[in-house]
Amino acid sequence: MTDMITADLVDLDLSAGTKEAAARNLAARMAALGRVTDLEGFLDDVAAREAQMPTGLDGGIGIPHCRSAHVTEPTLAFGRSAAGIDFGAPDGPADLVFLIAAPAGADDAHLTILSALARRLMDPGFTAALRATADPEAASRLIGGQETPPAPVPDPAPAAGASSAAAGEAGADESAGARPEDTATAPAAASAGAAAGSTAPGNPAEAAGPADSAESPEEPGRGTTGAVRPFRIVAVTSCPTGIAHTYMAAESLENAGREAGVEVVVETQGSAGFTRLDPAVIAAADGVILAHDLPVREKERFAGKPTVDVGVKAGISRPAELVAEVRRKAESDGTPAGTGAPAPATASASGGTPVERAGEAGEGYGTKLRKWLMSGVSYMVPFVAAGGLLIALGFALGGYEVKAAPSVLDHFMWSQRAGWGALLFQIGGFAFGFLVPVLAGYIAYGMADRPGLVPGFVGGMIASATGAGFLGGLAAGLIAGGVVLTVQRVRIPPALRGIMPVVVIPLISSAITGFLMLVVIGKPIASAQKAMTDWLNGLTGTNAVLLGALLGLMMCFDLGGPVNKVAYTVGTAGIAVADPSDSAMKIMAAVMAAGMVPPLAMALATTVRGRLFTPTERENGKAAWVLGASFITEGAIPFAAADPLRVIPSSMVGGAVTGALSMSFGATLRAPHGGVFVVPLIGNPFLYLLAVLAGVCVTTGLVILLKGLRTPAPGDGGASGAGPAETAPEQRQPVAA
Known part of the structure; x- marks a missing residue:
């Protein structure tokens, strides 16, 4: 170094x-x-x-x-x-x-x-x-490691011959109050044993510590001396860049384990890659700690074991609490300490649902509900894009009469364009058939993990068959997830735990979800869906323009976030049928037009007034041309993150203008995605592009005006987001490479 x-x-x-x-x-x-x-x-x-x-x-x-x-x-x-x-x-x-x-x-x-x-x-x-x-x-x-700091004076510690079992109990009682300073004073023997994990050979001359972890075949959980071995934990740490927090959390957990008399073996999933834990070490572990801000790679290796799932900073700031918590989970799940026996594979044992693992501690129900719904929408969007574009291409090749074409299974004309149009149209129709089941299935997945998929898909299919549509899919997903979570809370005899995930949970949850969707709420939701569709079809004149402006505001509010996805779902829901109404296609056109505005406007602004933007933003502006033209609203996120108070309001105004103009011009769109690349499939394409251009010009002008009021401009040498007093003159000068 x-x-x-x-x-x-x-x-x-x-x-x-x-x-x-x-x-x-x-x-x-x-x-x-x-x-x-x-x-x-x-x-x-x-x-x-x-x-x-x-x-x-x-x-x-x-x-x-x-x-x-x-x-x-x-x-x-x-x-x-x-x-x-x-x-x-x-x-x-x-x-x-x-x-x-x-x-x-x-x-x-x-x-x-x-x-x-x-x-x-x-x-x-x-x-x-x-x-x-x-x-x-x-x-x-x-x-740089050329000098070694003086060693701290060690605190009084148990003698090397103390019982490892006693040390483990003391660690469990005192872990909540452990201090980082104390972790450096653990006995050297324990440190060496923890670093080696369960593969270190035992030393019969030492009566305690990880040296006793060697097990006899006859008595699992006991060392060669007959004493119960220490509690074993495997851990994974990771952070967004994999440079610092990843390894600091690993060190903290190892230190806390030594202090508590617990064996902790850590897999660091950093930027330098990762070395997988030995499967034997995982199999022998009594619990798992996942301290991560990135998805854990190959997480299925730890399935079925008591797990504590937290952010990486918790692994640094409170490692002793995590060690104590995973021991408590092992006890409550019925895993005998020191046996390495797996716990039932429930949501609680695996560290919570996907949404809970991705969120922060103490999130409210409203935040979780939004994330559950977004889980379903995010998985549904690729089906919408693929199916919609295939259907649009089918219309482009075969004309609108392609809807009446016979099934390609019975009749396919290889040499005629209409035959290929019918093929694409029918493939897209099959893709659209998955929309509601996928929406419901992955809402349930966000709530209850994989056990929620089966009842979620079943409920979604019922919603689609009964005409309940997207509203029914939302309800089916929430019902399925809630039923699975309820079933998982029921205490099950150990002998039945093995069949719970594959037999009992899918059976019970699918039956309950299906009953509720078919008998109780399916028809009322179908009626509500039909009423909403009729209302949208009846919008004309001023009401249609106001709806277009509202959708434009939503598309540009968070640039690809939840509000944007809600507006996009409203647009795609209307065209996700074989024969969408004219009003539904107008809504889809307004949604896509408004979503193209922010990145195109940022690209134009960096071109005409580049000095108002940093060099990095100017580079991002070049890519934003392509992203905006492709209807990828997220292309404006780098600009909004750097200057949200100027970029987001400007984008919303331009998006509202575009949405309102698109509706007033009567532009229609059959494809759910594609940007300028699907212009041939747009009704009134020239007026549609005019609406996009108007919104881009409005947003560009507002951004330039608002940024021009700020002094100094980033390109003029000032610090972005910092006042002149924070930047020394010599720091403003360009530095030679």
Whole structure:
């Protein structure tokens, strides 16, 4: 690590008052050495990473970090602040700030070295030495590993011959109050055993610790001396960039395990890839801790074991609590400590439903409900796009009479264009037949994981067959998920647990969901669906224009988020039939037209007034041309994330103008996606494109006006989002590569 940090990259009197200013100060040192080629672009990448999750850690540490195309080589800069800087840590400001910069294509070896620093930050002796030193050279040597910090005075610890079982019980009682400082004082024997996991050979001369983990074939859970072996935990840690939090959480969990007399073996899924845990180690584990901000790869390996599923920061800030929690789960699930026996594969044992695992602790029911519904919509959208485009192509090849064509199973004309049109139309119709079942199935999946799929699909198919449509699909998904969660709470004898996921849960939940959809709520929902369709078909004149404006506002409110998806679902629901009404096709046209406005407007704005945007935004603007033309509203997200108060309102105004004009022009659209590439399938295409152009011009003008009122402009040397006082003159100068 010696080539990653030098004395020139150390600031022991960091005077910045904000995390943005601190990052700029340290990044400027990197740029001065030629390790960062574009200071503003790199700072944008740092800010984007910070927006994903605060990088402050307990103990007065801030670790802003990112992978960036503007970094020439892995680099580390260190700053020490007397006043402290808020990086979002629960315990207050950070006085030790490490800025970690990795190239976009950094090799595994360098990232492994950076992970070693992350682990050292968990050593109180290391951080104490950094707070005490007065020499930048000494600090760089300490961080680079050329100097070793003085060892802390150990706290009184149990003798090496203490019973491992007793140590485990003490750890369970005291884990909630464990301190990071205490983890460094665990006996060396326990440390070595935990690092080796269950594969370390036992030493008969030692009566305690992980050395006793070797099991005899005759008595699972007992060591060669006959004592019950320690509780075993396997863990996975990961963070968005895989550079720092991943390895710091691993170190914290291992330390907490040693303190509690528990064996903890961690798989770090970082940027340098990951080495899979030995299947034998997983099989022998009594519990699982998943501390992650990215989806755990190959998660099915841990199915059926008591699991605690949290964000990666919880693995750093409260590892002892997690160790104690997984032990409590093992006890409540009926898994005998020290046996490695699997627990029933229920939602609670697997760490919650997919929505709960992706959310934050303490989320309200309304937030979860929105996520459940969005789970179904996100899985449904590809079916909508594929089916709708196939149907549209079928009309393009065979004309509107293609609807009356016989089945291609009975009659297919290879040499005629109409035959191919009928083929595409009928394939698209089959794809559309999955829309409601997929919507319902994956709403139930979001609530109850895989057990919710069967009753969800069954309920969705019933909704489709009874005419309940999308409203029925929403209801079926929620009912199916709720029934599965209820069934899973019932205490089941151990002998029946093996057939629960494949027989009992699908049988009971499908029967209940089907009964409710067929007998109780199916017909009322079908009536409501028909009434809503009739109302939309009856909209004319001013009402239609107002609806178009409302849909335009929704499409541009969160640029691909939940509100955008609601508007898109309204549009696609109307055309997801073999013979959509004229009103439904007008709504779909207004939805797509408005969704094209934000990225096209941002692209135009960066072209006509580029100095108002950062170099990174100007590069994003080039891609936004294609994204906007393809009806990918998310192409405007980078601009909205950097300047939401100007970009989002401007986009909403332009989207409303486009939606209203599209409805007033009577433009229609049979395809649910495609942007300008499906213009031949649009009714009144020239007026439709005029509506899009009008909205783009309105949004572009508003963005330029609002950004022009801000001083200084980013392209003129000012810091984006920072006042002039936060940027030293020398930091505004371009840095040579």
